[in-house]
Amino acid sequence: MHGLIREEGSFGANPSTKDLAKHLYTRMYYGKVVIVADKPLSVISPLRKQWLKLARKVQKERASTLNAVRIKELSGIVGYMHSLDFTVHYPPDDYPGDVYIATVDQILQWPPQCRTMYVTCNVELEKLHMITAWMPKSSLVVICRLGLTLN
Amino acid sequence: MAITQIPREMSVKDQLACSICRVSLLLSKATAGLFDANNHQAFACVSHFSEVELLIVGWADFIVDERRKYQRRKVLGVSNAWLDT
Numbered sequence: 209m210h211g212l213i214r215e216e217g218s219f220g221a222n223p224s225t226k227d228l229a230k231h232l233y234t235r236m237y238y239g240k241v242v243i244v245a246d247k248p249l250s251v252i253s254p255l256r257k258q259w260l261k262l263a264r265k266v267q268k269e270r271a272s273t274l275n276a277v278r279i280k281e282l283s284g285i286v287g288y289m290h291s292l293d294f295t296v297h298y299p300p301d302d303y304p305g306d307v308y309i310a311t312v313d314q315i316l317q318w319p320p321q322c323r324t325m326y327v328t329c330n331v332e333l334e335k336l337h338m339i340t341a342w343m344p345k346s347s348l349v350v351i352c353r354l355g356l357t358l359n
Numbered sequence: 360m361a362i363t364q365i366p367r368e369m370s371v372k373d374q375l376a377c378s379i380c381r382v383s384l385l386l387s388k389a390t391a392g393l394f395d396a397n398n399h400q401a402f403a404c405v406s407h408f409s410e411v412e413l414l415i416v417g418w419a420d421f422i423v424d425e426r427r428k429y430q431r432r433k434v435l436g437v438s439n440a441w442l443d444t
Contacts, residue, residue, distance in 0.1 A: 214364035218390045218405050230408050234392035234418055262411070269415050281419045346366055346400060348391050 209337060211345040216352075223352040225251065228326060229258035231350060232307070236292060238323040240300055241307045244339065246329040248296040248309040251354070255309070256294050263289040315339045323347045328354040361405045362386040369400065377404045379417030393421060396428040 219227035228243070235241060245251040263286055270282035295305035299318035308320070312331050319342045327336065327349065340349055365386065377384050378392060378401040389402040401421065407414045 209364065211366040211368070212364070213362065213366065213369075213391050213400065215361055215391055216363050218361045219408060227408060230411060230414060231390070233414070234390070234403070237393065262415075265411055266415050269412060269419075273416075277423055278416065278419060281423050282415075285415075285419060346369055 209340055209349065212340060212343060213346060213348045215348060215350045218350070219352055223354055224258075225254040225354065226258045226261075228255060228328070228352065228354070229262050231326070231352075232259070232324075233262060233289075235324040235348065236288065236306075240305070240320065240322040241324045241326070242315065242320045242322045243307065243309045243326045243328060244312055244315060244331060245309055245354075246311065248311060251328065252294055252296050252309050255307075259289065259292070259294070312339065319343075324350070326350045326352060328352055362389050362391065362402070375402060377402065377407075378421045379403045379407055379413065393418060393425075396425040396432065 218231065232241065243251065243255075266282055266286050266289065270279055270286065273279060273282070292307060293305045294307045294309065295303055296309050297303035297305070298308055298310040298314045300308055300320060301318075312329070312335055316335060316339060319339050321342045321344065323344060324347065325340060325343065330353065331339070336349075343349075375384055375386065375389065376382065377389075378395075382404065384402065384404055386402070388405055390405050390408070392401050392403050395401045403417070407417065
């Protein structure tokens with residue numbers, strides 16, 4: 209994990225997909241995002257749900273402000289949020305998407321060149337080094353082990 | 360606990376400030392967010408994750424400010440030092 213930013217425990221003791229969506233909001237502009245999960249299918253639905261809820265909150269903020277510059281920016285953000293494509297298909301070269309949710313074994317076969325990776329399950333240190341090996345310098349790895357309650 | 364490792368070559372200012380509330384903060388209380396106009400990593404307080412409205416508006420305003428700085432510098436050739444005053 210040389211040259212990478214590592215972030216841990218930002219969401220408190222019991223992180224959820226809601227926290228993940230809020231963090232993703234701050235990283236959505238920097239290319240593909242990869243989420244490492246034990247069961248990608250059980251993460252994608254609650255994550256998308258939380259993502260759309262967050263987009264709705266952005267719309268509410270846009271509606272509640274009179275600042276024209278902020279309205280324009282928030283409109284762009286909402287449009288971009290709705291355009292993000294979440295997928296459990298991997299690798300990125302074969303399947304179009306923006307946010308990839310995959311298992312460690314899938315990612316090990318094709319380490320991504322993404323700027324942001326979320327690790328939501330237990331991953332051995334050696335494997336973590338391998339899956340982050342192709343990430344550009346100063347990319348972000350967020351360790352957030354999701355609890356049993358995914359929503 | 361938040362940022363636990365940053366690259367050696369990454370220049371982090373001594374006085375790190377939250378991009379949302381401008382309060383000075385430690386890396387251990389920071390979360391990595393967007394990049395600024397100089398393509399440097401910007402940070403924010405971890406506590407903002409619990410205030411979603413502030414998080415939304417804070418980063419939106421940050422984007423507007425940094426875009427303005429970038430455009431001024433590129434189009435008009437005005438330095439960031441002047442813009443920060």
